[in-house]
Amino acid sequence: MRQHSVPRLAWSIADELLRGITTVVLMPEHGDASEVEYALELAVEQTDRYSDVRRLVLSAGEGAAEGGGSVFSPLRFLLQAFDVTWKDGTGPLTWDNLLAAAELPEVIVAADFTGLNEEQRRQWLQCIAEGSAAAARRREQHPAFCVVAQASDPVLQGLRTSSNLKIRYWCNLHTLTALAAEHQLSFLGKRLGEVHWKAALVTSLAGSDRSLVEPLGEAVVRSKEAVVTCLQNAATERGFTLQTLQGEGVHLLLSGSSFQPLDRLNHGHPIVHLWARGFLNYSAEYGWEVPSWVLAALGEVNLLEHRIWRAQLPIVLPIINQFRLMVIRHLMQFYGVEWLLAAAQEHRRLVPAGANDPKPLLCPFDAELSDLRYILEGEASRSHQASQYLSVLRLAHFLRNQLAHYTAIEPAEYFKLLEGVQALGLAD
Incomplete structure (x- = not known):
């Protein structure tokens, strides 16, 4: 499934x-490199300027051996891929x-890098780094390569960045x-x-992991238990259990938030390691968090419930507050402002001093749910x-x-509230 929108990061890289x-783009283990490549290609192609962008599927390359031998040559593979004729007398293939003899594309998206074996990846990365250095020596701007690699790939060790290699x-x-706004356009509901x-709820639990969107979309309308089961199944499908996760160091970041960017951390930092392994997600709202499916596999149900709770607040509380205001208007219309204020004050005199310390009752719209419940x-x-x-207010007060x-x-409680307020003409 292709991404529905191009991330801002892709435009920056483009x-x-x-x-x-x-640019070498690093992603976590178990990520889909083709999704990243697709987003980057799309971003480059949709820029305001015309550019020659080519997708090159990397290979160990049959027929790309130096001098017809058995040693693979990435440079000879590039000659074949871009139909460059290497004439006698041009000199050694460097x-x-x-760059002096051929006009290569401006941008080359090197696809399927992660599908090669380690030695092949090492050869291609060395070739691309040498190409970047050669272009800098010749003061040429192109070609620029884009390679998507796993952050934990050992072939990246020793790769040196420069002004034209990032x-x-x-x-x-x-x-x-x-x-969440994107999901609202794609989800169906009564x-x-x-x-x-x-x-x-799906956004809070899945984050940017789109593989969880569909199963969670079904689970979040059933029950909290169904959500936990769904996420536990996701962990199992990915090959992780409580035992395999306990040795990964995930417990270091189970609680507390960090907003440190990866490019400011050293390679051995726990955040970098856990992100590379696929055990950390980042959002602008909450910083670094352990994925929900990892929490489920670890049996951290309380932390999972917190993610469900934080998603429910902006959905449920506005409905409850609008219903509170609706009840106040009803009572004002039928009994008057003075009567409503007096009734609410009577209720507060019955409440022990210091209990919850409700907001001062300066006008009818300051009446709390407990005041209205007493009156009704x-x-x-x-x-x-x-x-x-x-009947609806009792449920609203409880929730x-x-x-x-x-x-x-629980979802059933929310939908019962929706039905109640809808019957009274308040909600869609």
Whole structure:
């Protein structure tokens, strides 16, 4: 599945490539290199200027051996790939001679680098680095190569960066806010509130891991237990268990947030190591976090529930507050402002001093859910409409208290609230 939008990082890398900067893009283990390559190609092709961009599928190269021998030559492979005729008398096949004799594409996206064996990857990386150095010596801007590699690849050790060869980390691609908005356009639901619920919870739990979007989209509308099971299954499918994860050092970053960028950390830093292994995600909202599927495999249910809870707050609390205001308007319309204020004050006199310390009652709209519940319980026997409001308000009051005490609610409770307020004409 292709990415729905090009990350901002891809545009930044595309700009550098078009300025002649060869870029090695590092991604975590188990990532999809083709997805990264596709996003980068798309970004380069959609820039404002025309550019000659070629996709080159790397190979160990049959027929690309030096002088017809058995030793593979990446440079000879480039000759064949770009249909360059190497004439007698041109001199030995070196980068300097190649750049002098042939016009190569401006940008070469070197595809399938991760699919080669270690020695092949080492040869290609050395060739690309030498090409970058030759272009700098000749003061030529192109070609610029783009290579996507796994951050933990041993062939990267010793790679030296320069003014025209950079390393970029494929992380911090989207804000969670942007991902949630994207999911709202793709999810289906019986009502808008269901779509918002699914988008918010899936974003909080999956982050930018698109492989989890579909299974989580089904789980988040069933139950919290279904979410945990879904994520545990994802860990199993990726070949990880509690035992295999315990030795990875994930526990170092289970709690607490860090916003340190990878390019400011040394190679041996735990954040760099865990990200390269695929055990850390980054978002602008929360910084570095252990992926939800890792938490599920480790049995960290409380941390998982916290991620469910934080996603529920901006979805549920506005509905509860709008319902609170609706009840206040109803009581003001039928009983008047003075009556409502007096009834709410009466309730507060019954509450022990210091209990929760509610907001001062300066106007009717300061009435809390507990005030309204007290009033409606007194009016329910005399008004059918009051009894209708009361049944929904009791649920709203309960859910608000759950969320206020950092406890995630169940999907069924949210949908019951939606049905209740919809029946009273408030929600979609």
